[in-house]
Amino acid sequence: xxxxxxxxxxxxxxxxxxxxxxxxxxxxxxxxxxxxxxxxxxxxxxxxxxxxxxxxxxxxxxxxxxxxxxxxxxxxxxxxxxxxxxxxxxxxxxxxxxxxxxxxxxxxxxxxxxxxxxxxxxxxxxxxxxxxxxxx
Amino acid sequence: xxxxxxxxxxxxxxxxxxxxxxxxxxxxxxxxxxxxxxxxxxxxxxxxxxxxxxxxxxxxxxxxxxxxxxxxxxxxxxxxxxxxxxxxxxxxxxxxxxxxxxxxxxxxxxxxxxxxxxxxxxxxxxxxxxxxxxxxxxxxxxxxxxxxxxxxxxxxxxxxxxxxxxxxxxxxxxxxxxxxxxxxxxxxxxxxxxxxxxxxxxxxxxxxxxxxxxxxxxxxxxxxxxxxxxxxxxxxxxxxxxxxxxxxxxxxxxxxxxxxxxxxxxxxxxxxxxxxxxxxxxxxxxxxxxxxxxxxxxxxxxxxxxxxxxxxxxxxxxxxxxxxxxxxxxxxxxxxxxxxxxxxxxxxxxxxxxxxxxxxxxxxxxxxxxxxxxxxxxxxxxxxxxxxxxxxxxxxxxxxxxxxxxxxxxxxxxx
Numbered sequence: 001x002x003x004x005x006x007x008x009x010x011x012x013x014x015x016x017x018x019x020x021x022x023x024x025x026x027x028x029x030x031x032x033x034x035x036x037x038x039x040x041x042x043x044x045x046x047x048x049x050x051x052x053x054x055x056x057x058x059x060x061x062x063x064x065x066x067x068x069x070x071x072x073x074x075x076x077x078x079x080x081x082x083x084x085x086x087x088x089x090x091x092x093x094x095x096x097x098x099x100x101x102x103x104x105x106x107x108x109x110x111x112x113x114x115x116x117x118x119x120x121x122x123x124x125x126x127x128x129x130x131x132x133x134x135x136x
Numbered sequence: 137x138x139x140x141x142x143x144x145x146x147x148x149x150x151x152x153x154x155x156x157x158x159x160x161x162x163x164x165x166x167x168x169x170x171x172x173x174x175x176x177x178x179x180x181x182x183x184x185x186x187x188x189x190x191x192x193x194x195x196x197x198x199x200x201x202x203x204x205x206x207x208x209x210x211x212x213x214x215x216x217x218x219x220x221x222x223x224x225x226x227x228x229x230x231x232x233x234x235x236x237x238x239x240x241x242x243x244x245x246x247x248x249x250x251x252x253x254x255x256x257x258x259x260x261x262x263x264x265x266x267x268x269x270x271x272x273x274x275x276x277x278x279x280x281x282x283x284x285x286x287x288x289x290x291x292x293x294x295x296x297x298x299x300x301x302x303x304x305x306x307x308x309x310x311x312x313x314x315x316x317x318x319x320x321x322x323x324x325x326x327x328x329x330x331x332x333x334x335x336x337x338x339x340x341x342x343x344x345x346x347x348x349x350x351x352x353x354x355x356x357x358x359x360x361x362x363x364x365x366x367x368x369x370x371x372x373x374x375x376x377x378x379x380x381x382x383x384x385x386x387x388x389x390x391x392x393x394x395x396x397x398x399x400x401x402x403x404x405x406x407x408x409x410x411x412x413x414x415x416x417x418x419x420x421x422x423x424x425x426x427x428x429x430x431x432x433x434x435x436x437x438x439x440x441x442x443x444x445x446x447x448x449x450x451x452x453x454x455x456x457x458x459x460x461x462x463x464x465x466x467x468x469x470x471x472x473x474x475x476x477x478x479x480x481x482x483x484x485x486x487x488x489x490x491x492x493x494x495x496x497x498x499x500x501x502x503x504x505x506x507x508x509x510x511x512x513x514x515x516x517x518x519x520x521x522x523x524x525x526x527x528x529x530x531x532x533x534x535x536x537x538x539x540x541x542x543x544x545x546x547x548x549x550x551x
Contacts, residue, residue: 015295016295016298019196019295019298019299019302020196022299022302023196023199023200023298023301023302023305026302026305026306027203027305029305029306029309030204030207030305030309030310030312030313031207033309033310034207034211034310034313034314035211035212035214036207036210036211037210037211037212038210040209040210040211040212040271041206041209041210044209044210044269044271044272045265045267045269045271045272046267046269047267047268047269089220089245090219092243093219093220093224093227093243096224096227096228096231097231097232099242100243
């Protein structure tokens, strides 16, 4: 009787071990398809978008300071910058509630981009981006 | 008796979780109040913690929920739709404290015509913690899948359910946490499809089950535009299931289920009033006819259909359809799975996007829905007929033994 019970419990636990092995394989499968970073995990509940301390750093972060330091609520993009769709979408999303406006006089442009005669450089203190003011 | 009680407990728990998700969305429309939103999220978290820490069973599911939540919190939001559409919408709701803000059609690249239940839930989580970033509000997307995962406990025995969760993890994989909503769509659609069969074709109707079905269909219709198409397929499936059922013809429940699409019609009416249209239908059918006669179109479609998971589960369901002949559930799921793909292809053919680019960006994600549907229905059929299958395997084994003993016997006699 006891041997029978032991046999039963052994066969049950055998299945459960196999299933847990399958579960951990599935976990590993998902883990391998992601970009998990411990630094991001530790800071996942911080309001990081406005700081440069967060592990994800990109040139679009500069746009936030450019608008904030110059007290500007509406912005536009130069034609060269507009070609980089990823960058302009990221700038629009990061700076919300400050909005993109086609009629705005303030333009974001690349640092090395030439400036028109009608335009004035407002802020040039960043690595990748600068802020210019153009008259329509 | 205790099992019955435990089943009912899960039913009530899932009703609370789903109701929180829906109430959160409705409160944004009716009267926005931060404290009310925080209270709803508090109830949601309390119910979730109750499931996680007080009930001792289903450890594997709890482990899965914890693992996916931790993985989600350590991942950057790299998926385009994740940051440019869903989390941007969540940020707009959080910043402006209103759901009507989308009617200005600002930043049309974020598809302002999409329904908002997911961004609303994400922003509520941000309200709950009193801050916003691009990482933790994604928890809202994952938590929307929890009611389905928890409810599935009621339909399979422990080991079978364990395997069901493992397979779901393999099929949906990183779509649980990468801020795309296609995993959610697949999960809700396939489970609703299964629930409809369970209620209307297998005569396992209970009012609680139907109420849960109603809540799930409402949530599915509000996830994204594909969800609306899938809800219409579900309504067709309900009609056919009731029609095929010879014992109980409960057509009145189809009528009740139609009320689940009222919230999405209200949202679409608001969009229509504010001239916000869908990007895919901006240019009418001009491109559709050109693409339809072009041979290159079919080459591209064939190329994207070669997907390992899709082909695997498609062949499994075809194989099962040969074992269980005249099985309406398998036939219907095959029909609806392929019909959904056809609708998606037609939308891609109409869309002003470059056809190749459009398919490359979305088709792999879209294939998850029929793949998961084929898995869920074939798994359910195997589970229901497991005793018959065992008997069949047993008979085959006996036949084999019989044959081998016949072959052996002349030699044995010689010896």
